[in-house]
Amino acid sequence: MAMIAKQGWRLLTEANKLVSAVMKARYYSDSSVLNVKLGSNPSYVWRGIYQALEVVRAGARRKIGDGEDTMVWKVPWLPDDSHGFIATDEYPQLKNIKVSSLMSADKSWDVDLLNDLFCDRDVDLITRIPIPLRDTRDSCSVEEVMALQLPNKISNLVWRLCKGCLPTAMALASKHVDIDVRCPWCHSEIETDVHIMFLCDFARTVWLTTRVNHLVQCTMNESPCQIFTRAFENGTREQCVEIAMICWSLWNRRNRWVWERINGSVFGVRHSAINFLAEWKEAQVRDEDRRLRGELGRRVWCPPKEGWVKINIDAAVFLDGSIGVGAVIRDSQTKFVIARGRKIAGAWRPREAEAMALIEALSWVMAKGYNHCVFDTDSYELATACNGRPGEAYFGNIVMDCIHMLKHICPVLVDFAYRSSNSAAHVLARAVYSMSDTGEWVVTPPKFLTHVLDLDLN
Incomplete structure (x- = not known):
């Protein structure tokens, strides 16, 4: 899913490439790739990209420069993590206006016009966007699903989960490794990444002891990337960090059982995740304080050099x-x-x-x-x-x-x-x-x- 979503991201950010021009002419000639419809008689390639665009839509935002390349109502350009589109109902006579139409000649927002056109929520978000002093074209930025303040090995695990390359029994069997594909805990289902992290009886019991159980409810047909994307949409950043830590602790417990036959309790899995995160955060604070004391600035004001x-x-x-x-x-x-x-x-x-x-x-x-x-x-x-x-x-x-x-x-x-x-x-x-x-x-x-x-x- 992540690999296909990357192709959708390239269609969005590399519009001057030949393949982007071909796709635009065929499927979204009068709109953006972010709000495109599947269309009639789509190819298998386009079907795959279309399904993966949900991942791109979850984090993609248009970064405003001069506003000449961004439609007001059709593109997510507001600095809101949960919904980047304009919430005010579209005016039929203004449906094709650009963001540049909302700016004054002195490179500032036309606040009177904003108040006349949009609801309070939209006006608040628009006025938070600084307009560059330089002549800069609009571009796209994206908040990665994995962009969390986490230890490197936790970030790596989340990345592998979202990329679908975690070495579960099913993944190894698909590479022609002769292995029992059943879950090492319940022995009743095939061990996939979604099963071992969210659907196994032991995993379900662990999640029930946390504050984020409602964010990880899923089915066997969903991918970890979809689960994390939904968690970002409906939960806070702290809750997403907790989900990542619990996933790491579950995977660690699974490996200890498979390779060392060391079992772990529900309490142990959750306790290990919480303690490790707390220790890591404390270490970051100590390192930052040491770095600041050793390298940065002075505690008292000092005059500049002669002539400065x-x-x-x-x-x-x-x-x-x-x-x-x-x-x-x-x-x-x-x-x-x-x-x-x-x-x-x-x-x-x-x-x-x-x-x-x-x-x-x-x-x-x-x-x-x-x-x-x-x-x-x-x-x-x-x-x-x-x-x-x-x-x-x-x-x-x-x-x-x-x-x-x-x-x-x-x-x-x-x-x-x-x-x-x-x-x-x-x-x-x-x-x-x-x-x-x-x-x-x-x-x-x-x-x-x-x-x-x-x-x-x-």
Whole structure:
């Protein structure tokens, strides 16, 4: 299933290839591969791809650039994991409009138009999407079913389950291995991946002791990939992690019985899964803390090198969905130079808000003509993305805009800083909530920043 779904994904992302053009002309000439119908007299190849498209639809989202290539009602482009399509009923006279029609000339959403056309849910999701400053075409991104924060060997097991390559008795027999295909536990059914993980009496008993039993109800005709996809659609990420851990523990128990004749109880299977996940998470926290203490930033604010300026930046997300961004510039002599704060309407997520704070600071610094700049942010993810791989989805779009702007400042650095050494920008970002307009202070800092700036020097 996963291999065939990959072909569907290629039809979606590689539309300029000959095979994509042929398929589009034959089966979906006036629509998208994501909402195509089976059609009349389909080939065996197309039947297979059509069935596997459910896997693609579960995670595929259109990433908005200039909006010229994306239909408003026919493509999943909203940042909603469970339903990426517009929920508002389609207007017959507007059925073929593009997302670009919802944008203003200044590369922002036309909020008045959105409020007139769409329900509150759609307006909220649309305004969360940042519009790139560069001329960028729309593209596709996908959230993999296996994209969970898990130990590598658990992720590998989930991947093998979804690919259908777990070495169960039935899988080995299909490769002409002379083996008893019956389940080693119940001895009454053929051992397939779905049976050993979900349908065997012992497996059912294990799932009944968990909080995710309702998410793994299935039949012998379903594949593990379909089960995981349904779990993603109906459950939380934490529940999906628990499902993966229980699957690993069940497979581990099966192997210990087959190869060592060591049996395990229902309690033992569940206890092993929970304990292993807890130990792994604790190890990740220790490693991250050690890495941060050893490699990243400083606990206290430090001035830049002679001839440079340091720009501390931060963002604050408010209850109404808007954000406040703040930037404070100081020189190598620790003197306050200038600060700026601004409120931006919309419905932003924290990491996108941090990236927007950097874009605002870059635009401001470029307008002022500064060079030899160090930008300090307390978002490790943003600092890493600017110095390495930008990432996917809308956060990646904003970071690419940042990287493009950074090329116009020479020399320049983007560094991680602890919150304790970034407190001036943090206070300023929160303070702009009560401001009616953009605030800018030159030479003399605002009163609410004076105490914070003094603490940075002590």
